[in-house]
Amino acid sequence: MKANKLLGAVLMGAAFSASVAALEPQTGKALYEANCAVCHQFDGGGVPFMQPELFGSKRANAPKGAVIDIILFGSAAEGAGQSGFTNEMPGFDFLTNKEIALIATYVRTNFENNGGAVVADDVQPRRK
Amino acid sequence: MNSKIFGVSVLTLVLVGCSAPEEAQEAAHQEATEEATVAPAPLVGVADDAAVDAVTGISLPSGFKATVFADDIGSARHLTAASNGWVYAALFRPKDGMGAVALYDPDGDGVADERQYFAAGMQGTGMGVYDGHLYYSTDTEVMRWPLPEGGAPVGDAVVIAQGFNEETQHASKNIAFDGAGNLYVNVGAPSNASMTEMRTKGSPGMRPCPILEQYGGTWRFDASKPGQDQMKDGYHYATGIRNGMSMAWNTHADSLYVAMHGRDQLASFFPDMFTNEQSAELPSEEFHKVSDGSDLGWPYSYFDHSKGTRMVMPEYGGDGNMVSDEGQMPLVGFPGHWAPNGMMFLKGDAMPAQYRKGAYIAFHGSWNRAPQPQQGYRVVYVPLDDAGNVSGDWVTFANGFAGPDPVMSPRDAVHRPLGLAEGPDGAIYIGSLASGGRVWKVTYEGE
Numbered sequence: 368m369k370a371n372k373l374l375g376a377v378l379m380g381a382a383f384s385a386s387v388a389a390l391e392p393q394t395g396k397a398l399y400e401a402n403c404a405v406c407h408q409f410d411g412g413g414v415p416f417m418q419p420e421l422f423g424s425k426r427a428n429a430p431k432g433a434v435i436d437i438i439l440f441g442s443a444a445e446g447a448g449q450s451g452f453t454n455e456m457p458g459f460d461f462l463t464n465k466e467i468a469l470i471a472t473y474v475r476t477n478f479e480n481n482g483g484a485v486v487a488d489d490v491q492p493r494r495k
Numbered sequence: 496m497n498s499k500i501f502g503v504s505v506l507t508l509v510l511v512g513c514s515a516p517e518e519a520q521e522a523a524h525q526e527a528t529e530e531a532t533v534a535p536a537p538l539v540g541v542a543d544d545a546a547v548d549a550v551t552g553i554s555l556p557s558g559f560k561a562t563v564f565a566d567d568i569g570s571a572r573h574l575t576a577a578s579n580g581w582v583y584a585a586l587f588r589p590k591d592g593m594g595a596v597a598l599y600d601p602d603g604d605g606v607a608d609e610r611q612y613f614a615a616g617m618q619g620t621g622m623g624v625y626d627g628h629l630y631y632s633t634d635t636e637v638m639r640w641p642l643p644e645g646g647a648p649v650g651d652a653v654v655i656a657q658g659f660n661e662e663t664q665h666a667s668k669n670i671a672f673d674g675a676g677n678l679y680v681n682v683g684a685p686s687n688a689s690m691t692e693m694r695t696k697g698s699p700g701m702r703p704c705p706i707l708e709q710y711g712g713t714w715r716f717d718a719s720k721p722g723q724d725q726m727k728d729g730y731h732y733a734t735g736i737r738n739g740m741s742m743a744w745n746t747h748a749d750s751l752y753v754a755m756h757g758r759d760q761l762a763s764f765f766p767d768m769f770t771n772e773q774s775a776e777l778p779s780e781e782f783h784k785v786s787d788g789s790d791l792g793w794p795y796s797y798f799d800h801s802k803g804t805r806m807v808m809p810e811y812g813g814d815g816n817m818v819s820d821e822g823q824m825p826l827v828g829f830p831g832h833w834a835p836n837g838m839m840f841l842k843g844d845a846m847p848a849q850y851r852k853g854a855y856i857a858f859h860g861s862w863n864r865a866p867q868p869q870q871g872y873r874v875v876y877v878p879l880d881d882a883g884n885v886s887g888d889w890v891t892f893a894n895g896f897a898g899p900d901p902v903m904s905p906r907d908a909v910h911r912p913l914g915l916a917e918g919p920d921g922a923i924y925i926g927s928l929a930s931g932g933r934v935w936k937v938t939y940e941g942e
Contacts (some may be wrong), residue, residue: 400866405760408862408903408904408905412905412906414862414906415905417862441693452663453664453665454663455663455694457692
C-alpha cells in the first residue's frame with residue numbers, strides 16, 4: 368500500500384517533469400533562442416559591426432573547443448576587442464554542460480555550418 | 496502663431512522706418528498681408544506605406560527629390576558638405592587602407608563623379624567643418640586639417656582632442672561645434688546599464704556609476720587648440736548619456752541637442768518585469784536639449800514614452816513601474832532601439848519653412864527588438880520653434896532604406912541611414928554604411 372503510494376508519487380513526479388519538458392524542450396534551438404538570439408539574432412545573422420553572424424562561422428566549424436570556450440567565457444575567450452565587433456559577449460558558464468553542448472551542437476550544425484555534434488563530456492574539461 | 500505676429504511687426508517697423516517709394520511700400524504691405532493670412536504648409540512628412548523611388552530606393556515627403564550621390568564608397572559614418580562644394584564622409588572601416596572619402600559633383604547632376612580617399616591607416620566616425628578646417632575623429636582622437644580648396648586634405652592632421660580610452664562598445668567620438676569656438680565630443684559609455692558584470696542576468700547596477708567619470712557624457716574643448724587631453728583639458732559639459740552619437744548644435748536656439756541610445760535587453764535580463772513586446776518598445780530613444788551641466792539620467796533611469804515619465808532602471812531597483820527623479824525629461828521619446836546615430840540642424844533656407852528650424856535625426860535601425868520585427872531605419876524631422884522647443888509632432892522625412900518590411904534581422908536591412916549634412920546650396924545629404932556604403936542627395940523641387 369505504502370509502496371504503491373510512493374510509486375504513484377514517483378510516477379506523478381515523472382509525469383510532471385515530462386510535461387514541463389514538453390513545454391520547454393531542452394533542445395539546442397530553444398536554448399539558443401533563450402540565451403543567444405537576442406544578440407546573434409534568431410536567424411544567426413548577427414548585427415553588422417556589433418555582433419558576429421554565425422553563418423559559415425570559422426569558429427563554429429573549428430574543433431569543438433572553440434565554440435565551447437566562447438559560450439563559457441564570452442568574448443574574453445579571444446580577448447575583448449579582438450574580433451572587430453563592437454559589443455562584448457558575456458560568459459554563459461552558469462549553463463549546464465548538457466545545455467552548452469546542445470547550444471554548441473545547434474550552432475555547429477545550423478546556419479550553414481557543419482562542425483558536428485558536441486556532447487556534455489566535451490564541455491566539462493574546458494571549464495576553469 | 497507668435498512668430499507670425501512677430502514677422503508682421505518687424506515688417507511694419509521696417510515700413511515705418513524707411514522712406515521707400517510708394518509702389519515698394521504697397522508691395523511690401525501686400526506681402527505682409529499675405530504672410531499674415533496664408534497658413535504655413537502643414538508638416539506631414541512621408542507616410543510609412545509610401546512607395547519608394549525605383550532608382551534611389553527611398554521615399555520622401557511630397558516635393559522632395561533624391562539622387563544616389565555616391566555608391567560603394569565604403570562604410571560611411573558622419574558626413575559634412577563643405578563650402579568648397581565637396582562632401583566628406585568618415586569611414587567606419589578602412590577602404591583600401593583609407594579612413595575617409597571626399598566626393599564631388601562637378602556638373603551638378605546630383606551624382607558625384609569624383610572621389611578621393613584620405614586618412615590613411617585610420618577609421619572613424621566624426622566629420623565636420625569649422626573655422627576653415629576639416630575635422631575628423633577616430634575612436635581615440637579628434638583632428639583637423641586646413642579645409643582644402645577642393646578634394647582630400649593634404650599633409651598630416653593636427654590632433655585637437657585626445658586621451659580617449661580605447662574601447663569597442665559605444666566608442667565613436669562624434670563631434671559638434673557651437674558658435675563660440677568650442678568643440679563638443681560624445682564619449683559613449685562602454686556598457687549597457689552599468690551592471691557590475693557585463694551584460695549578465697541578475698547583475699546589479701553600480702552606484703555611484705564609476706563609468707560616468709570618464710564616459711557617458713559630452714566633453715567640450717577649444718576647437719582650435721592642439722593636443723588637449725580629455726581628462727586634463729576637456730570640460731565635462733553633460734553627463735548621464737549612454738551614447739550620444741546623434742548630436743548637433745542648433746544655431747537657431749544656440750544650444751546643443753543629443754538623441755541618446757536607450758539600454759538593451761530589458762526582457763532578457765528581467766523577464767518577470769518585461770514581455771518581449773514591452774522590451775521591443777522600451778526604453779525610449781531620448782531626444783534632449785543639452786545645456787552645461789545637463790544630466791540625462793543613464794544609468795540610474797530611463798524614459799518610458801508610453802507613461803511619459805522617467806523610470807528607475809531595473810538594475811537599480813526599478814520594476815517597470817517605479818518612477819525616477821534622476822535625469823532631465825527628454826523633448827521626445829522615440830520607440831525603443833531605433834538607434835539615433837546622426838543629427839543635423841539646417842542653417843540655410845533652401846528647404847520649405849516647415850522643414851527649416853527643427854532637428855533631423857537619422858535612426859540607424861534596431862537589432863534589439865527580436866523576436867519582434869526590427870524597426871527604425873529612417874530619418875525623422877522634429878519641428879522646433881525659435882527657442883528650440885518642440886512645436887508639433889515629429890514626422891518621417893526619409894524612409895525605405897532597409898527595403899521591404901518586415902526586417903526580422905538587421906543583416907537583411909539593405910541600407911541604414913546614419914550621416915546627415917547640409918550642402919552650401921541647401922541640399923541635404925544622407926549617408927548609409929550598409930551594402931558597401933551610399934550617399935543620397937535630397938533637394939526640394941516644389942509641388
